[in-house]
Amino acid sequence: MKLLISADMEGATGVTWPADVLPGTPQWERCRRFFTSDVSAAIAGFFDGGADEVLVNEAHWTMRNLLLEELDERAHMLTGRHKSLSMVEGVQHGDVDGIAFVGYHTGAGAEGVLAHTYLANSITGVWVDGVRASEGLLNALVVAEYGVPVVLVTGDDLTCRDAEGYAPRARRVAVKDHVSRYAAVCRTPARTAADIRAAAKEAVALAGRYEPVRGGPFTVELEFDAEHLAGAATVVPGVDRSGERRVAYTSPTMYEGIRCFKAVTTVVSAAVEESYG
Secondary structure (H helix, E strand, O other): OEEEEEEOOOOOOOOOOHHHOOOOOHHHHHHHHHHHHHHHHHHHHHHHOOOOEEEEEEOOOOOOOOOHHHOOOOOEEEOOOOOOOHHHOOHHHOOOOEEEEEOOOOOOOOOOOOOOEOEOOOEEEEEEOOEEOOHHHHHHHHHHOOOOOEEEEEEEHHHHHHHHHHOOOOEEEEEEEEEEOOEEEEOOHHHHHHHHHHHHHHHHHHOOOOOOOOOOOEEEEEEEOOHHHHHHHOOOOOOEEEEOOEEEEEEOOHHHHHHHHHHHHHHHHHOOOOOOO
């Protein structure tokens, strides 16, 4: 039984504002320990539930945030960027029985602590076949194509509510309650670690190889906060304008869909200027 953890940081214990997750800041250094505690708790819970192997895939920003020296020693950690499937790298090899989304958050344009989709700003909304999509939904569609169920989701309370739509059977743990995009009522690391560990132990029972879901084609639409970003995105083959600040594309699978999404966000990031966006 092998479990994969996709570890993002905005939904970690105690994280409420940009400095908490921006590499190099004093607050980021402090919050790395909270983040590592959440992930270690999920690892421990999976082993409590009978897992044989746990792989952690870093999924935040530089993908070099977790403190390896403080991580549960039974796990392995995949760290660094430029991975084929980015946030869910590792799921494609056919040996993963379940995946956890730890430290996740709601999507761009939605309520939630540090809500966004891939880019901290610039993107104001993402939709898949007309449904507003968080990173959780996008990644859930990818892993479903490999027959891997989402068994655990942690983040703020609105992230847990979002997960009801894309992973209704998954165990969910709210480590904080949303007040605004930059404020939350937070539980202490000791409490959240206990809650995550208990939920992860239960979540192992949900793991197992499933028949791959072939749900495509998928139409993905993105909305930006400036018109020129939509223009920039259309340099990616297959991406066309669908509105003044919107683009859309259709992919036969979500594997191809998420790779196109990564290309669009890379191009859009390069088109953002410091003062005017």
